[in-house]
Amino acid sequence: MFRGVDFYNVDELLSDEDRLVRQSVREFLEKEVVPLVADAWHEEKPLNFHELGKKFGELGMLGTFLPEEYGCPGMTYTTFGVVCQEVERVDSALRSFVAVTSGLVMYPIWRYGSEEQKGEYLPKLARGEIIGAFGLTEPNHGSDPGSMEATARRDGDEWVLNGTKTWISEADVADIAVVWARDVEDGKIKGFIVERGTKGFQQTAITKKASMRAGSVGELGLVNCRVPEENRLPEARGLGAPLSCLNQARFGISWGAIGAAMDCYETALNYTKERKQFGAPLASYQLVQEKLVNMLIEITKGQLLAWRLAKLMDEGKATTEQISMAKKNNVRVARYCARTARELLGANGISLDYSPIRHMANIESVYTYEGTDDIHTLILGRAITGYQAFRREL
Numbered sequence: 565m566f567r568g569v570d571f572y573n574v575d576e577l578l579s580d581e582d583r584l585v586r587q588s589v590r591e592f593l594e595k596e597v598v599p600l601v602a603d604a605w606h607e608e609k610p611l612n613f614h615e616l617g618k619k620f621g622e623l624g625m626l627g628t629f630l631p632e633e634y635g636c637p638g639m640t641y642t643t644f645g646v647v648c649q650e651v652e653r654v655d656s657a658l659r660s661f662v663a664v665t666s667g668l669v670m671y672p673i674w675r676y677g678s679e680e681q682k683g684e685y686l687p688k689l690a691r692g693e694i695i696g697a698f699g700l701t702e703p704n705h706g707s708d709p710g711s712m713e714a715t716a717r718r719d720g721d722e723w724v725l726n727g728t729k730t731w732i733s734e735a736d737v738a739d740i741a742v743v744w745a746r747d748v749e750d751g752k753i754k755g756f757i758v759e760r761g762t763k764g765f766q767q768t769a770i771t772k773k774a775s776m777r778a779g780s781v782g783e784l785g786l787v788n789c790r791v792p793e794e795n796r797l798p799e800a801r802g803l804g805a806p807l808s809c810l811n812q813a814r815f816g817i818s819w820g821a822i823g824a825a826m827d828c829y830e831t832a833l834n835y836t837k838e839r840k841q842f843g844a845p846l847a848s849y850q851l852v853q854e855k856l857v858n859m860l861i862e863i864t865k866g867q868l869l870a871w872r873l874a875k876l877m878d879e880g881k882a883t884t885e886q887i888s889m890a891k892k893n894n895v896r897v898a899r900y901c902a903r904t905a906r907e908l909l910g911a912n913g914i915s916l917d918y919s920p921i922r923h924m925a926n927i928e929s930v931y932t933y934e935g936t937d938d939i940h941t942l943i944l945g946r947a948i949t950g951y952q953a954f955r956r957e958l
């Protein structure tokens with residue numbers, strides 16, 4: 565079993581609960597999920613999150629950081645980070661499912677929902693009984709969700725929703741979706757819970773992906789889709805509401821990406837110790853050692869950044885920009901490690917019998933979603949210079 569990459573004794577910074585949860589998650593994943601992942605990815609047959617989700621729920625992996633109410637686990641952001649690291653070590657699609665459920669579906673309901681909405685949906689989501697999706701991105705508005713075209717029109721006790729959300733994780737299999745649309749009356753962005761089967765609500769899968777093939781992504785169509793006023797998130801007012809949810813999921817990515825990087829590093833280390841060329845193990849050559857050492861250094865820096873961010877999150881002190889830095893840096897680390905590990909495995913590196921090429925393809929999604937690498941650069945650039953460089957007048 566994987567023993568972890570821990571050159572700087574980061575484990576000592578974790579609590580007993582963090583380590584206990586990690587051990588249970590690791591044992592479950594190694595036994596039940598690892599054997600399925602490469603085939604699921606190869607065949608683009610997404611893992612069954614309706615089945616896996618229930619076990620994830622039992623292990624406290626869904627909404628980990630939410631307080632112990634409405635059936636939520638009541639642990640810390642640090643424990644959530646540890647969970648994300650474990651699942652993404654196996655496959656990024658697993659972390660996507662955990663981060664979307666926790667940060668993009670449970671969090672908005674907990675933070676912006678009514679008592680009835682919390683009582684209705686949070687226990688089921690925490691137990692993995694239902695699956696959720698988060699619809700923000702549109703065909704014409706990805707990095708700039710503030711320009712979204714989806715509309716919400718009040719009609720008596722109902723809202724009529726129109727628009728298209730695309731590239732939505734678990735869109736096709738979700739039982740509920742938290743969907744964002746602009747109120748045609750006051751121009752403000754509002755959040756709605758739309759249930760599967762609602763008239764005018766279409767859920768379709770996107771296929772032929774060359775990344776995240778063990779998970780599902782799709783489109784949500786809203787065609788005169790009517791939802792009752794009770795399904796509007798009453799406390800969500802404006803773009804800040806969906807963006808605050810992104811903070812939670814971006815935090816999960818900052819830990820998760822290091823999990824993928826660790827798996828790549830460990831695979832490359834084991835392989836180069838075994839594989840001989842020119843009569844000696846690859847690991848005995850200086851050029852190979854340099855690559856392994858650089859991976860380990862980047863992983864260790866990323867681990868420390870993620871750990872510190874978790875502590876700031878637990879204290880309620882993390883800023884959006886600190887989250888951006890950790891997301892940006894740690895996804896870059898994963899991208900670098902996946903590519904380097906792939907290289908160190910030679911021709912075997914392009915086979916799905918080894919994990920690096922799968923991580924490498926998955927990480928391209930992670931580099932793009934939850935704010936592209938460029939968008940996080942601009943968020944940080946705005947913070948340190950005071951100039952926003954997202955928009956320009958033409």
Ligand code: TGC
Nearest residue numbers: 660663700707709710733803804807808813884933934935
């Ligand atoms: P801007 O004027 O900066 O902000 C509008 C209002 O929102 C507030 N705000 C935030 N609040 C909480 N958390 C954040 N991260 C926030 N960022 C901004 C801000 O204070 C303001 O509030 P107020 O009260 O002053 O109105 O908005 P902008 O339109 O200029 O956009 C800024 C920008 C570009 C940074 C933002 O649009 C952005 O982050 N774009 C990236 C879009 C993105 O990340 N999409 C992700 C979709 S979900 C997804 O990818 C899931 S992947 C699946 C998985 O996670 O596994």
Ligand code: FAD
Nearest residue numbers: 698699700701706707731732733929932933934936938954
């Ligand atoms: P664009 O915004 O069109 O960007 C294209 C390129 O232009 C990028 O390189 C970008 O960095 C660059 N760019 C954009 N603006 C600027 C600028 N101002 N200055 C410089 N460069 C710029 N969305 C959801 O709402 N929910 C989900 O669950 C979800 N899941 C996803 C799952 C997967 C697997 C993927 C791949 C995407 C998912 N997304 C989801 C969508 C994701 O959030 C968007 O893809 C992302 O925000 C980028 O938007 P875009 O693809 O439209 O790219």
